[in-house]
Amino acid sequence: MDIVSQLQRQFIDYSASLHHEGFVDDQFTQLQKLQDENSPDFVVEVASLFFEDCEKLINNMARALEQQQGVDFKQVDASVHQLKGSSSSIGAVRVKNVCISFRSFCEAQNREGCLRCLQQVTHEYSLLKNKLQTLFRLEQQLLAAGGSIK
Amino acid sequence: MARNGAVTWRRRTEKIDGFDLSPSDSEEVHVLAVDDSHVDRKVIERLLRISSCKVTAVDSGRRALQFLGLDEEENSNGFDGLKVDLIITDYCMPGMTGYELLKKIKESSAFREIPVVIMSSENVLARIDRCLEEGAEDFIVKPVKLSDVKRIKDYMTREFRVGEGERGGGIHKRKLRDSCDLSSSPPSTLSSSPASPASSPSSQSPSPSPSILSASAPCSPSSLDSPTRRLKMTSSE
Numbered sequence: 001m002d003i004v005s006q007l008q009r010q011f012i013d014y015s016a017s018l019h020h021e022g023f024v025d026d027q028f029t030q031l032q033k034l035q036d037e038n039s040p041d042f043v044v045e046v047a048s049l050f051f052e053d054c055e056k057l058i059n060n061m062a063r064a065l066e067q068q069q070g071v072d073f074k075q076v077d078a079s080v081h082q083l084k085g086s087s088s089s090i091g092a093v094r095v096k097n098v099c100i101s102f103r104s105f106c107e108a109q110n111r112e113g114c115l116r117c118l119q120q121v122t123h124e125y126s127l128l129k130n131k132l133q134t135l136f137r138l139e140q141q142l143l144a145a146g147g148s149i150k
Numbered sequence: 151m152a153r154n155g156a157v158t159w160r161r162r163t164e165k166i167d168g169f170d171l172s173p174s175d176s177e178e179v180h181v182l183a184v185d186d187s188h189v190d191r192k193v194i195e196r197l198l199r200i201s202s203c204k205v206t207a208v209d210s211g212r213r214a215l216q217f218l219g220l221d222e223e224e225n226s227n228g229f230d231g232l233k234v235d236l237i238i239t240d241y242c243m244p245g246m247t248g249y250e251l252l253k254k255i256k257e258s259s260a261f262r263e264i265p266v267v268i269m270s271s272e273n274v275l276a277r278i279d280r281c282l283e284e285g286a287e288d289f290i291v292k293p294v295k296l297s298d299v300k301r302i303k304d305y306m307t308r309e310f311r312v313g314e315g316e317r318g319g320g321i322h323k324r325k326l327r328d329s330c331d332l333s334s335s336p337p338s339t340l341s342s343s344p345a346s347p348a349s350s351p352s353s354q355s356p357s358p359s360p361s362i363l364s365a366s367a368p369c370s371p372s373s374l375d376s377p378t379r380r381l382k383m384t385s386s387e
Binding site (some may be wrong): 042052 | 179189190192193196197199201287293294295296
């Protein structure tokens, strides 16, 4: 197998594994389809915005949850709602699913439950970030070798 | 940027001519997209561009009104030459919700004819009803897909050709639309058109549970959240 085919195989397999392991869903595939020569870095750009969002929102949630005087669950929920939206738009299923549970705990004003979800969402975000960075690296290698992802 | 003055002048002349002619002349519709989420703005922008639309994306209802020149506080003077053919807005936004923006647009004599499409991550019947009654053209459940954009674009173009005779209320609009042959795709409320590969209801958010926070948080799901086929909704009016 020549190097391009090898890299192509690697990229496809890795992409498939992200789906199988539930990291991303069809929405992510949809975004990949929107990438072309006019917008060659589209997916990386959206992903970067998403990771920025994650960090900002996770920090907001953490700050709101550590208020000793009393947690403003509406505030936490607002951030979770935003994160749920972003994760849904990029196809980040695992992150989105944690957000769904997270919102229930906000509704129930359950601080412990919220803190657990916060931990989970932080974990899922960092897992996904690693996975996507690997995917983008594979894509770059493939492109550099003269191949394409389409 | 043009390198020689002659080319700039020519281009500018063309542009001025472009403003004088009707927008459909250029075949490219101009969409104003409103969403507070940076990720969603990026995605909707791409979806629209790839569908051959010109896009202006703003992050709030306030900025949208400024762009249109409707903001009472800051009368924008630069932008009213650029005609907007469609406004697509998120429902849940801090400050001014998409619903409030919709109302302001429909209350304005200058802009009420511009079709407004609402996007929302929550499939809430009361919300959809409210928006349609206020004059929204369509309601898209997020995440927005290419098929959603293609559909509203088709709809927009057809409207221009057919004319605005049918424009009564939002409900009448729905009836007209539903009776048109819109390809095999069902209305957008619940799921994307079947044309898109794996659009399944399971990828949408599940029905939200009744929320005790809903009283003061306008965007929390209400308990009236049983998704209903839009076809049923229209025939009930």
